[in-house]
Amino acid sequence: xxxxxxxxxxxxxxxxxxxxxxxxxxxxxxxxxxxxxxxxxxxxxxxxxxxxxxxxxxxxxxxxxxxxxxxxxxxxxxxxxxxxxxxxxxxxxxxxxxxxxxxxxxxxxxxxxxxxxxxxxxxxxxxxxxxxxxxxxxxxxxxxxxxxxxxxxxxxxxxxxxxxxxxxxxxxxxxxxx
Numbered sequence: 450x451x452x453x454x455x456x457x458x459x460x461x462x463x464x465x466x467x468x469x470x471x472x473x474x475x476x477x478x479x480x481x482x483x484x485x486x487x488x489x490x491x492x493x494x495x496x497x498x499x500x501x502x503x504x505x506x507x508x509x510x511x512x513x514x515x516x517x518x519x520x521x522x523x524x525x526x527x528x529x530x531x532x533x534x535x536x537x538x539x540x541x542x543x544x545x546x547x548x549x550x551x552x553x554x555x556x557x558x559x560x561x562x563x564x565x566x567x568x569x570x571x572x573x574x575x576x577x578x579x580x581x582x583x584x585x586x587x588x589x590x591x592x593x594x595x596x597x598x599x600x601x602x603x604x605x606x607x608x609x610x611x612x613x614x615x616x617x618x619x620x621x622x623x624x625x626x627x
Contacts, residue, residue, distance in 0.1 A: 450494075451526070452493075452494035452497050452498050452531075453472075453475070453497050455498065455501070455524070456468070456471050456497045456498050456500075456501055459501045459504035459506060459507065460500065460501065460504055463504060463505055463506070464503055464504065466578050466579065467500050467503050467578075469578070469579050469580040470500065470576060470577070470578050470579065470580050471496070471497050471498070471499065471500050471501075471580075472497065472580050473576040473577070473579070473580025473581060473582075474496040474497070474499060474500075474572045474573050474576045474580075475493050475496040475497035475572075476580075477496070477571070477572035477575060477576055477582070478492045478493040478495075478496035478497075478568070478569070478572045479493055481568050481571070481572070481620070481624070483624070483627045484568075484620075484623045484624055484627050485564075485565075485568065488562075488565060491528060491530055491531060491534075491565070492534070492565055492568050492569060492572075494528075494531050495530075495531045495535055495538070495565075495569055496569060496572050496573070498517065498521065498531065498535055499514075499517070499534070499535050499538045499539075499569065500513060501513075501517045501520065501521070501535070502514060502515065502516035502517030502518070502520065502535075503517075507520040510548075510550060511548075512544070512545060512548050512550050512554075514535060514536050514537065514538055514541040514544070514545070514554070515536065515541075515545065515550060515553065515554055515557075517535045517536075518532050518533070518535045518536035518557070518558055519557070521535055530561055530565075532558065533558050533559060533560065533561040534561050534565060534566070534569050536554060536557070536558035537554075537558065537560055537561060538566075538569050538570070538573060539569070539570050539573045539574060539609070539613070540570065540605075540608075540609035540612050540613060541554065542554060542555065543605050543608050543609045544601075544602070544605040544609075547601050547604060547605045547608075548601065564623075566616070567616040567617075567619050567620050568620055570612075570613055570616040570617065570620075571616060571617045571620040571621075574588045574589070574613050574616075574617060575588065575617065576588070577591065578591070578595075585613050585614050585617045586614075589606055589607075589610055589613065592606045593606060593607065
């Protein structure tokens, strides 16, 4: 599939662990198909592409959601909804604010449907850097441990923590009902 090929071409050689994570996130997205209906494939493609902005070949601002979305916006056949999901994955507005890029992110990329935003948060924040399943508290602790509590990412993820847990709870609730 084109999205996997594109993500692999940007991540597998330079960032193999990020590629493993992206594959794991896409696998989590596939598991949500029963609650996503016609948007299942769209979410899976956004999931495998969500971290391409880390690729040194396309990184511009150093803020991977914005860099990835800007790159995808210029790739033929990429649905604008996928671009918006990549731009806003995992509470990106809060990190953009920490980086002084919130206005740019908001003006260039409108938010996607809340149910899909929640689903991508769930997939990303329940997948380890190596692509295996985890819980949102464990994932947040891993991120803080990797970057440090006083780093920009550490501060952002702590601010985003309540919304990350709430999004995961909403997805779990939908799965339980399905």
